[in-house]
Amino acid sequence: MTPSRRLALAGALAAAALAAGCAKDTTRYGDARGVETVTNTFGSTDLQLMAESMARSMQQAPVIASANLPIVTVQEVKNKTSEYIDTRAITDSIRSELQKGGKVRFAVDASAMNQQVDELKRQQSDLYAKDTAAETGRMVGAQYRLEGNIVSIVKEVKNTKDVYYKLNLQLWNIRNGLLEWSDEKEIRKTTTRG
Amino acid sequence: MNWNRIVKTGVVAAAALAVFTGCATKKGFEQPGFAFGCPIGDAKVSSMDDLVKAKTVIEGRRSTVVANEMRCTKSGDLLKIDTNLNNDSKSVKRMAYKFRWIDQQGMRAWEEESWKPVLLYDNSNLVISGISPTNKAVDFRLILRSDE
Numbered sequence: 001m002t003p004s005r006r007l008a009l010a011g012a013l014a015a016a017a018l019a020a021g022c023a024k025d026t027t028r029y030g031d032a033r034g035v036e037t038v039t040n041t042f043g044s045t046d047l048q049l050m051a052e053s054m055a056r057s058m059q060q061a062p063v064i065a066s067a068n069l070p071i072v073t074v075q076e077v078k079n080k081t082s083e084y085i086d087t088r089a090i091t092d093s094i095r096s097e098l099q100k101g102g103k104v105r106f107a108v109d110a111s112a113m114n115q116q117v118d119e120l121k122r123q124q125s126d127l128y129a130k131d132t133a134a135e136t137g138r139m140v141g142a143q144y145r146l147e148g149n150i151v152s153i154v155k156e157v158k159n160t161k162d163v164y165y166k167l168n169l170q171l172w173n174i175r176n177g178l179l180e181w182s183d184e185k186e187i188r189k190t191t192t193r194g
Numbered sequence: 195m196n197w198n199r200i201v202k203t204g205v206v207a208a209a210a211l212a213v214f215t216g217c218a219t220k221k222g223f224e225q226p227g228f229a230f231g232c233p234i235g236d237a238k239v240s241s242m243d244d245l246v247k248a249k250t251v252i253e254g255r256r257s258t259v260v261a262n263e264m265r266c267t268k269s270g271d272l273l274k275i276d277t278n279l280n281n282d283s284k285s286v287k288r289m290a291y292k293f294r295w296i297d298q299q300g301m302r303a304w305e306e307e308s309w310k311p312v313l314l315y316d317n318s319n320l321v322i323s324g325i326s327p328t329n330k331a332v333d334f335r336l337i338l339r340s341d342e
Binding site for chain 2: 097
């Protein structure tokens with residue numbers, strides 16, 4: 001092979017390597033609310049569907065629709081599925097939607113209680129002017145508590161995997177223990193290989 | 195004309211009016227600015243097809259799935275919509291839909307909803323329901339998209 005041919009071959013190889021390198025990673029912005037079907041594990045579309053469906057349903061519950069801004073506290077949504085799901089993300093989305101709808105007020109929940117108490121204590125210290133500091137003993141208790149669970153059934157054969165999710169939420173009256181509203185959202189996803 | 199005749203004529207006229215009123219209610223144009231319970235504003239809507247055309251937006255690839263019936267009602271101060279989707283084909287079709295909510299000024303009353311995937315069996319109907327997220331939403335559009 002002549003030196004010029006060798007040089008041309010090396011150039012072609014370098015160009016090919018560069019092209020391959022460039023083709024590897026491409027980053028683009030997508031539609032955050034688009035239908036996501038990358039895998040059949042719990043995904044963004046499932047989270048959005050569940051949160052939207054539950055919030056809209058809860059808004060129609062008589063205790064929410066007819067009451068004057070009822071106060072709700074969000075409790076745990078138990079994850080009874082076989083995979084990791086951040087159930088707090090579901091209740092956070094429901095809370096945001098209901099809060100924006102202006103029909104419900106939310107009281108501080110158990111997970112945020114420590115921060116609330118810490119801030120109250122801080123304001124009660126000598127660092128703050130007494131007339132602007134938040135007083136203790138003024139927190140408002142919730143009338144209702146929201147809780148629930150999410151379950152899944154997974155079935156898999158050679159080339160097919162079927163996942164079924166069911167989110168069940170309940171709104172309990174704290175004073176009298178009555179179940180005021182409950183609803184479910186089901187989702188089925190099937191993946192077939194080949 | 196004797197008294198009996200006047201009474202008989204009156205009864206027949208009242209019955210005819212009642213029948214006419216009943217038909218008008220059934221047709222669904224019970225309030226000005228509404229058709230089949232759905233807000234239409236100044237749009238000319240004289241049939242179900244007109245209403246569906248006015249309220250539905252089809253995005254992306256054309257599909258054999260079409261909306262062919264739509265009815266609205268109020269749930270408290272929220273707007274509730276039922277739409278029938280028809281798959282007039284011999285194969286299963288996958289679609290996605292969302293509602294766009296519009297306020298009194300014609301602006302968006304709510305952020306864009308997430309796409310909701312649905313499956314329609316061959317030669318079948320599916321009713322999809324939507325409820326407005328806020329009482330500021332006084333109008334809507336149903337957005338349909340083929341998901342195949």
